[in-house]
Amino acid sequence: MTIKPLNTAQKQGFIRCHECGNLIKSLAETLCPVCGHSVTSRKPHSVQHTIALIISALCLYIPANIFPIMSVTQLGVAETHTIIGGIVALIHSDMLPIALLVLVASILVPLMKLLGLSLLLLCVHYQWQVNARLFTRLYRVIAFVGRWSMLDIFMISILVALVDLGGVAQVIAGPAATAFAAVVVLTMFAAKSFDPRLIWDHQFSYE
Amino acid sequence: MSPRYEACPECDLLLKPAAPEHGEKAHCPRCGYLLQRPRKHSIERTLALSLAGLILIVPANLLPMVGIKIFGNSHDGTLWSGVLALLKEDMWAVAVLVLISSVLLPLVNLGLAFLISFHLFIQKANFHLFHWMRWLQHLNEWAMLEVYALGIIVACVKLAGMAELRFGFGLYAFIALLIVNTLLSNELDSYLFWRRIAQLSKKP
Ligand SMILES: [Zn+2]
Numbered sequence: 096m097t098i099k100p101l102n103t104a105q106k107q108g109f110i111r112c113h114e115c116g117n118l119i120k121s122l123a124e125t126l127c128p129v130c131g132h133s134v135t136s137r138k139p140h141s142v143q144h145t146i147a148l149i150i151s152a153l154c155l156y157i158p159a160n161i162f163p164i165m166s167v168t169q170l171g172v173a174e175t176h177t178i179i180g181g182i183v184a185l186i187h188s189d190m191l192p193i194a195l196l197v198l199v200a201s202i203l204v205p206l207m208k209l210l211g212l213s214l215l216l217l218c219v220h221y222q223w224q225v226n227a228r229l230f231t232r233l234y235r236v237i238a239f240v241g242r243w244s245m246l247d248i249f250m251i252s253i254l255v256a257l258v259d260l261g262g263v264a265q266v267i268a269g270p271a272a273t274a275f276a277a278v279v280v281l282t283m284f285a286a287k288s289f290d291p292r293l294i295w296d297h298q299f300s301y302e
Numbered sequence: 303m304s305p306r307y308e309a310c311p312e313c314d315l316l317l318k319p320a321a322p323e324h325g326e327k328a329h330c331p332r333c334g335y336l337l338q339r340p341r342k343h344s345i346e347r348t349l350a351l352s353l354a355g356l357i358l359i360v361p362a363n364l365l366p367m368v369g370i371k372i373f374g375n376s377h378d379g380t381l382w383s384g385v386l387a388l389l390k391e392d393m394w395a396v397a398v399l400v401l402i403s404s405v406l407l408p409l410v411n412l413g414l415a416f417l418i419s420f421h422l423f424i425q426k427a428n429f430h431l432f433h434w435m436r437w438l439q440h441l442n443e444w445a446m447l448e449v450y451a452l453g454i455i456v457a458c459v460k461l462a463g464m465a466e467l468r469f470g471f472g473l474y475a476f477i478a479l480l481i482v483n484t485l486l487s488n489e490l491d492s493y494l495f496w497r498r499i500a501q502l503s504k505k506p
Binding site for chain 1: 307308309311312313314315316332333334335368369370372373375377379383384385386387388391393395396397399400403404432435436439443444446449450452453454456457459460461463464465493496499500503
């Protein structure tokens, strides 16, 4: 049994253009001959960018959950909801499936993205020997589910537009909406800046 | 004329390009990444669907989607009224994000898909084809029509208890747009598109 690094196009002297997928011989040129984009074998500063975006998102995740995301006025009585408060209100009004949906989209998905990306970064930094196929799949899930967190923001924008009858019935968006929207955008950028090939670069094959 | 080698974008495995049939899929043997999924008449269908989308996006944006009636007061909402209401409350950051992801980028993406497939259809080279294709790939995930549709459903369920709801033609146009958009992203074979664009640019 020999232990050797896994083969990658980079080690075999090729670079894949990020934009058009064209394969270029390393060091031959700095611009892709097909699409004209500058080529690098990995996304430049992938780890640094991802860490910076994750930390920013983590900081904003706290105000997004502490402050009210909307306030509902009905017949002069105002009530403010945090993200969790909104889910609890949905459960109390017997709308369990919708409550679960909002719970997944607004709490679990952002949290999973932050934890999952941190795990991927740790794996890259400490050069863990892992089931890289599984980790790549984790990355794919993270990249796919990110946009669904916008559910809460869209729902609030619709409620704010429709329920606008002064003191009788009104929905107003709260400060947490801005923070939460920023979390969604930052985590989407974080997932985009991470390069899954970094997981494969330090794996060994056992043959 | 396919390239001799390609590399998997997610695990960087050097591969000989597979030539899957229409409707088949080619996955990376090492990480499982979906490398190719050729479609029959991808260019023609993309052209037709993007044109349909560009037509449908007009009523979806302008006609009222959902209206409510609370204590005798009725109120109609379009795709835009959420953005305007958020702006009125000085939530401009959220308003801009909603505007971009529900109105602007779906329009831009349909326009780009139309321009690219039109140029490929009439086989006319254009220096900007690369840029358009690049923008389309990057902007695609920021157009969130299907998430918005889920937002409408959740909002309606929340409102159903306290108000009377009615649905307008804008909503039907929006649903049609959503279906067209889903079909479009399913029919657009970016592997084929990039290769055709590269071929076109090589011709004198
Ligand atoms: Zn792969």
